[in-house]
Amino acid sequence: MTKLNYKEKIPNNVDLSNDLSLQRALEHWQPKFKSWWTEMGPEGFQTSDVYLRTATSVDADGWATYGKVKMPEYRWGIFLNDKVSDRKIHFGDNIGDPVWQQVPGDYRSILRKLIVTQGDTEPASVEQQRELGKTCPSLYDLRNLFQVNVEEGRHLWAMVYLLHAYFGRDGREEAEGLLERNSGDIDNPRILGTFNEPITDWVSFFMFTYFTDRDGKYQLKSLAESSFDPLARTCQFMLTEEAHHMQVGETGITRMIQKTLEVMNALKSDSIDAIRNAGVVDLQTIQRYINFWFSSSLDLFGSEISSNSATAFANGLKGRPDEMRYKDHSEKNNSFTFEGLSLENTLVEQTIPMRNAMNEITRRSYVTDCEIGLKRWNRLIKKAGYDIIFTLPSTRFRRNIGIWAGIDSNPEGIIITKNEFDSKVNSWLPSEGDKEFIKSLMVQVTKVNKTAGWIAPPSRGINSLEIGYEYVELRQ
Amino acid sequence: MITFDRDPDSYKHWTVEITNDKATLYLDVSEKDGIRPGYDLKLNSYDLGVDIELNDIVQRIRFEQPQVKVVVITSKQEKNFSAGANIYMLGMSEHTWKVNFCKFTNETRNSFEDSSNSGSIKFIAAVNGICAGGGYEIALACDEILLIDDRSSTVSLPEVPLLGVLPGTGGVTRLIDKRNVRKDLADIFCTNADGIRGKKAVEWKLVDYIAPPSRFDNLIEERVIEVSNSVKLRNGTNGVKLHKLNRIISDEGINYESVLSKIDKERRIANIHIIGPGDNNLITPNEAEKLGCEWWPLKFARELEDLILLLRTNELEVGVFTITSEGDTDNILNVTNILENNKNNWFINETIGFLRRTLSRLDLSSRSIFTIIDNKSCFSGILAELLFCADRTYMLNNSLAADTIKGPYISLSDLNFASLEMVNGLTRLATRFNNNKPKLNTLRKLINKKMNAEKAYNEELITVIPDDLDWKEEIRLSLEERTSFSPDALTGLEANLRFPGKETCETKIFGRLSAWQNWIFNRPNAVSEEGALKLFGTGTRAKFDNKRV
Structure with missing residues (x-):
């Protein structure tokens, strides 16, 4: 067996060079990851030099080391936030006990399932986005796409590290499963539904990174509270990177709106046909994309009333995001009241044990977080002199999981008939026509310092470089 | 701490008499020597301690008396073979104790049959007096049951009518599976507290032979000779002494x-x-x-x-x-x-x-x-x-x-x-x-x-x-x-997964019978303050929750 120089090849702060067990596991897994990346990763750019950020340590300097690299040679590393000595369990039934440095046998399967579900979304999004390079609006955006992709890859590594290091044989099998399932594969799909839809246009990509990656942020924040310390520390570090993905989404949508407003001002018209003819995306269509991506991301939080979430909270496996902001960390005897659904499909106030409401509590924090971007975009629109206001649809709108699944409601959350829903759906969600139109805008722009017509150029470059820097050197 | 090894010099409840290829075990339970305090072992009723001695005795005969081919189990008490497991002991015992007690006694009974089936010792129950419940279950585990026909000695399984529980040491199973007692007769037998005696007991296959008191010893001798002829591998001479275990x-x-x-x-x-x-x-x-x-x-x-x-x-x-x-x-x-x-x-x-x-x-x-x-x-x-x-x-x-x-x-x-x-x-x-x-x-x-x-x-x-x-x-x-x-x-899971495939008398005893018994042992109809097991001997009638489950 050839000895790898682990520190060099796989940047890490888990003492990989001295951990034989982990080495043996990774030696099996890494080649599979490489071939997965080649087959399922970004299509057509595997030999390009891409200006990427690589984490080489967890401190302020090390987490973002920049340089040009071919993606298959990217150094995916393994990092956990530094250990806090004497960390104690801070929520659930065992508050005050020391956190676990090893997986307790009792929670083995439930922890493994949490990690696998989280881990599965990471490579899934890389797969969903693999065609996007063909229609990138600029080299800057292309680079951002790849940055997101390699970091999702690193997040996969992070979850695989936990599986390898703490779950033995089962963990290794699950780690391979993460590469065997594929987004959209009929026979072997990704675990969560949303992650099986291909993302074929950049409007969807920006929406995904704004809304769906933000779900990821909230899941990671819950896991960052975990009493299983290695999981908590892994997720804490992942959050830094996740924040940048949402930044990609937010600035992408902002630039798209800016460009639309610019065109509207030049045309002095808010006629949708005129706007579309000018090659930019009308604000109404953007609202429909917001409706679509926001509502599908809501399902990822799970059911409003959930025994799994109660178990995970009570046992200290998964907390609320920013658990310390709450007053009561046991919530054993508290209740949660919300507007639920009666047997007659009408709204009714419902009270459930607080622990069973953890999914809903997390979802609400998420909704509040989503609103921040909308406020900024609405300011832009207002400043440009238009009275269109973007809104998030109700959390009851278009749900497939939870108590609202199968209930037809309009974006305001009012329950309506299926007929009414069907007749209005095209004004609420992207229609085939909208998608065709968006598709028509998607033209690859790879000239240095050029940006596609439907989106404004970025306001600044990466790592203080100029916007016109050659972020991706294409080689055919 | 309860221990299971015994010194033959300290048996309290049994005496053993060995003549040639026969060993006779006399049950004479010492009333005040229960293994735990709180009950008297009247009427040759037994508790775990009595059974531990029985197990030890039989084990020693197997190794120390290799010429013995037949073990006869009988009683030293006048007109009383055994009243079975002590009811007061059962009534006051916690559930775990009852379950462990039944398991051990079952294993001891099974070991008789195991020996009998493997060329080793055969067993004869010489029932020389009233034989009820667990007493009859000891007899059922033997190869043959001889009942004294003195117009008063009966065999019976009175658990259902008297105690609101089952005969838990294989009685129900052995009646129908081992002795081929017809199920409807077994139904009558198991719900009749008085028991069955004499000829009828033979006709119903509850016992194999009967004899009046004057001929009872002769019957035993005849059966010992007959049965010993079928024993194949009891031809040792010196025997192997089972010394005290070296245990810390x-x-x-x-x-x-x-x-x-x-x-x-x-x-x-x-x-x-x-x-x-x-x-x-x-x-x-x-x-x-x-x-x-x-x-x-x-x-x-x-x-x-x-x-x-x-x-x-x-x-x-x-x-x-x-x-x-x-x-x-x-x-x-x-x-x-x-x-x-x-x-x-x-x-x-x-x-x-x-x-x-x-x-x-x-x-x-x-x-x-x-x-x-x-x-x-x-x-x-x-x-x-x-x-x-x-x-x-x-x-x-x-x-x-x-x-x-x-x-x-x-x-x-x-x-x-x-x-x-x-x-x-x-x-x-x-x-x-x-x-x-x-x-x-x-x-x-x-x-x-x-x-x-x-x-x-x-x-x-x-x-x-x-x-x-x-x-x-x-x-x-x-x-x-x-x-x-x-x-x-x-x-429950392990007991199910460990025994795939066919059933035997023993798997039924350890599975079906024990599971039902353990359920009944936990039910108010048996163990509540108004339950049959608790009230036995007080004269007060048990109050049942009459819903059939």
Whole structure:
């Protein structure tokens, strides 16, 4: 067996060079990851030099080391936030006990399932986005796409590290499963539904990174509270990177709106046909994309009333995001009241044990977080002199999981008939026509310092470089 | 602490009389000598202590009196054979005690039949007085039941009408399965507190023979002669003395010579560690007989049995037995083959029987059993049985480790394919593969061959084969997970999974009968303040919740 120089090849702060067990596991897994990346990763750019950020340590300097690299040679590393000595369990039934440095046998399967579900979304999004390079609006955006992709890859590594290091044989099998399932594969799909839809246009990509990656942020924040310390520390570090993905989404949508407003001002018209003819995306269509991506991301939080979430909270496996902001960390005897659904499909106030409401509590924090971007975009629109206001649809709108699944409601959350829903759906969600139109805008722009017509150029470059820097050197 | 080994000089409830090839056991229960305080053992009623002596007596006869072919069980009390298990003891005992009591008494009854079926001692119940409940269940476990026909002595199973419980020591099952009593007659018999006597008892097949008091001794003699003719392997002369066990009990565990144990009360795990035989045990049967209870197979059986009984009764919260071993694989294989090749020798036959019954006690223990095979292990031959009685086995896979480490290995012997049957009448291997004959034939070809983890796993003999690096963690996680589950659910799960395939009288007793009995034992109709078991003897009628469940 050839000895790898682990520190060099796989940047890490888990003492990989001295951990034989982990080495043996990774030696099996890494080649599979490489071939997965080649087959399922970004299509057509595997030999390009891409200006990427690589984490080489967890401190302020090390987490973002920049340089040009071919993606298959990217150094995916393994990092956990530094250990806090004497960390104690801070929520659930065992508050005050020391956190676990090893997986307790009792929670083995439930922890493994949490990690696998989280881990599965990471490579899934890389797969969903693999065609996007063909229609990138600029080299800057292309680079951002790849940055997101390699970091999702690193997040996969992070979850695989936990599986390898703490779950033995089962963990290794699950780690391979993460590469065997594929987004959209009929026979072997990704675990969560949303992650099986291909993302074929950049409007969807920006929406995904704004809304769906933000779900990821909230899941990671819950896991960052975990009493299983290695999981908590892994997720804490992942959050830094996740924040940048949402930044990609937010600035992408902002630039798209800016460009639309610019065109509207030049045309002095808010006629949708005129706007579309000018090659930019009308604000109404953007609202429909917001409706679509926001509502599908809501399902990822799970059911409003959930025994799994109660178990995970009570046992200290998964907390609320920013658990310390709450007053009561046991919530054993508290209740949660919300507007639920009666047997007659009408709204009714419902009270459930607080622990069973953890999914809903997390979802609400998420909704509040989503609103921040909308406020900024609405300011832009207002400043440009238009009275269109973007809104998030109700959390009851278009749900497939939870108590609202199968209930037809309009974006305001009012329950309506299926007929009414069907007749209005095209004004609420992207229609085939909208998608065709968006598709028509998607033209690859790879000239240095050029940006596609439907989106404004970025306001600044990466790592203080100029916007016109050659972020991706294409080689055919 | 309840212990199960007894000194013959200190028996309180039985006397033993040996004449030639007959041993007569007289039951004469000492009223004030209950094993726990709070009840009097009136009317030859028994508790666990009485049964422990019975078990010890029969075990000693098997080894120490190899000329004895027939054991006669009778009573020293006038007109009273036995009133069965003591009701006041049952009424005041906690559930776990009742269950353990029934399990041990069942095992003792079964051991009569096990001996009878394997060329060893036969049993005759000479019922010389009233014989009720558990008393009749002792008789039912014998090969023949002789009832004195004195117009008053009856046999009966009055549990249902008097106590609101079942005859829990196999009575119901043996009536219909062993003695072929018709089910409708059994229904009348089991609901009639007065019992049945004389001729009718014979007609209903409840007993085999009757005789008036004047002829009763003659009947016994006749039957002893007849029955002893069918005993095949009781032809020893010298016998093997069962010396006191060399046992050290401490807070950490219970240690013997061939069996050590560590009890981790915190984690609720007991490790049973077996030291395999040294090569001084590779001797002829005659030499082995001289070595007696120092010979490894017998020593091991005695020590393991004692340990299982002590753990089961005294360490109620220990939920998992891990079984490990150390020793030379060739030695254990060779010792096993000595047993296999000399099955017609009385001493070897008794030793195999002892091993068979002891391993059965493990199958019937309501504890999770994980057998763990590491570099030192010697789970071959007899000890391979511990792989197959386990709920799971973990075997260290060194195929990725340094080339210098070979093994560990396991091997099968002929003895794994016959002679060490479980209570379902099948070997553990046959049970493991639900008696799949082609599979068993394939495995026969591997007899005496060494199998490493990967081979053994591919042959479906091992559950999990973690590699050297995963080894410790894999086992820790499995154990922690196991002990986090509901003990009741695990008991139910294991009792079901351990016995696939056909039923026997014993599996019905340990499965169906015990499960129903344990349910009834937990129900208010039996054990509430107004329940039948609690109110027995007070004159007050029990109040039932009349819903049929």
